[in-house]
Amino acid sequence: FLVLLNNLFAQDKLLAPTPPMGWMSWNFFADNINEKELKKMADAMVSSGMAKAGYNYIFIDDGWQGGRDNKNNMIADPVKFPSGIKALSKYMHDRGLKLGIYSDAAQLTCAGYTASLGFEEQDAKTFASWDIDYLKYDYCHAPPDSNTAKIRYKAMGDALKKSGREIIYGVCEWGERQPWYWAANTGGQLWRTTHDVRDKWKMRLTETWGMGILDILDINVKLHEYAGPGRWNDADMLIAGLYGKKGPTGDGGGTGCTDAEYQSQFSLWAMMNSPLYASNDLRNMNDATKKILLNDEVIALNQDALGKQAIKKISDSVWNVFVKPLANGDIAVAVLNRSNMLQTCNINFSELGLNDKYEIRDLWLHQIIGKGKKWKGTVLPHETKIFRLKITGKP
Numbered sequence: 001f002l003v004l005l006n007n008l009f010a011q012d013k014l015l016a017p018t019p020p021m022g023w024m025s026w027n028f029f030a031d032n033i034n035e036k037e038l039k040k041m042a043d044a045m046v047s048s049g050m051a052k053a054g055y056n057y058i059f060i061d062d063g064w065q066g067g068r069d070n071k072n073n074m075i076a077d078p079v080k081f082p083s084g085i086k087a088l089s090k091y092m093h094d095r096g097l098k099l100g101i102y103s104d105a106a107q108l109t110c111a112g113y114t115a116s117l118g119f120e121e122q123d124a125k126t127f128a129s130w131d132i133d134y135l136k137y138d139y140c141h142a143p144p145d146s147n148t149a150k151i152r153y154k155a156m157g158d159a160l161k162k163s164g165r166e167i168i169y170g171v172c173e174w175g176e177r178q179p180w181y182w183a184a185n186t187g188g189q190l191w192r193t194t195h196d197v198r199d200k201w202k203m204r205l206t207e208t209w210g211m212g213i214l215d216i217l218d219i220n221v222k223l224h225e226y227a228g229p230g231r232w233n234d235a236d237m238l239i240a241g242l243y244g245k246k247g248p249t250g251d252g253g254g255t256g257c258t259d260a261e262y263q264s265q266f267s268l269w270a271m272m273n274s275p276l277y278a279s280n281d282l283r284n285m286n287d288a289t290k291k292i293l294l295n296d297e298v299i300a301l302n303q304d305a306l307g308k309q310a311i312k313k314i315s316d317s318v319w320n321v322f323v324k325p326l327a328n329g330d331i332a333v334a335v336l337n338r339s340n341m342l343q344t345c346n347i348n349f350s351e352l353g354l355n356d357k358y359e360i361r362d363l364w365l366h367q368i369i370g371k372g373k374k375w376k377g378t379v380l381p382h383e384t385k386i387f388r389l390k391i392t393g394k395p
């Protein structure tokens with residue numbers, strides 16, 4: 001009876017109890033997408049082991065739209081998507097995958113395609129009728145004030161709730177109006193916190209829009225208290241494996257990163273519970289990229305049931321050290337070398353407020369590297385080490 005009562009009064013079931021994972025089309029294809037390529041990407045997601053590792057969404061980004069029909073229903077571009085979106089979502093679902101789609105809270109999207117302002121209910125119903133599982137809702141061509149943003153995001157959030165299908169709602173106004181305070185109230189399960197990621201470590205002073213890994217980290221890490229199961233800070237796409245590819249991430253000086261930098265982004269995004277959206281060509285991944293994206297022990301931090309975003313405990317010009325408690329009582333500790341030189345780190349876990357004795361597992365080496373209360377070792381420039389600490393004894 002208690003269980004029944006509990007179910008009756010249970011809050012809305014969480015749509016995103018852990019951060020969504022998958023592959024997003026924008027960085028690799030920009031708006032040159034079509035059903036053939038997206039199906040190939042889905043096949044590669046399965047054959048590469050990505051799907052098994054937890055990446056279960058194909059997120060269609062901007063560029064799929066073909067306008068509206070004579071009843072104002074949104075339609076897909078008939079040349080890019082001759083079989084239609086519903087057939088594509090069936091293709092995904094048949095393979096155990098899910099499908100995300102994209103629109104914008106104005107008349108036009110960022111890339112200039114038909115968007116949803118004034119058609120929220122109709123478009124949400126259309127997405128539901130196509131068996132869509134996720135909507136990324138962008139904010140180009142909309143007025144800058146927060147009130148309008150809240151109203152427009154709520155209109156689509158409400159429409160999705162009424163659509164008859166569970167559709168995860170990703171708010172994408174780039175953190176400009178502090179969505180961590182209000183996006184959940186509009187129905188969002190996640191919200192972008194920054195401008196778009198570029199394929200670079202750090203912005204230069206002359207650059208204004210688009211951000212490097214470190215720039216995004218420094219904004220997103222401060223927002224830990226707003227994240228938790230069903231509500232996530234979205235630090236934008238993973239750029240591992242892009243290696244300076246031209247296109248969206250090539251803008252603003254995005255000439256590519258080192259594998260240590262890509263590994264760092266993945267480690268830090270996992271620690272911060274950001275959604276994990278790969279955006280490289282899954283059909284042609286080298287071993288370094290696979291090793292990063294398929295690190296199941298790092299993915300497990302991101303998908304941990306406790307849903308606690310890491311907190312930065314040490315911050316100086318060389319070291320950033322992050323701590324993330326986990327559901328089984330273990331603690332994840334990430335050590336980032338921000339400097340341009342190899343550095344030796346000598347850390348006492350008590351400096352992080354961790355006063356027990358631990359067994360220390362290196363999640364990049366995939367092995368237990370010691371026991372005790374401290375770690376000493378070298379870290380490459382821009383590399384992030386991650387340790388999973390298991391309590392073995394009290395102080």
Ligand code: GLA
Pocket residue numbers: 026061062109110111138172174196
């Ligand atoms: C904005 C978003 C990106 C991408 C593009 C598509 O820039 O922030 O993530 O969706 O629009 O046009």
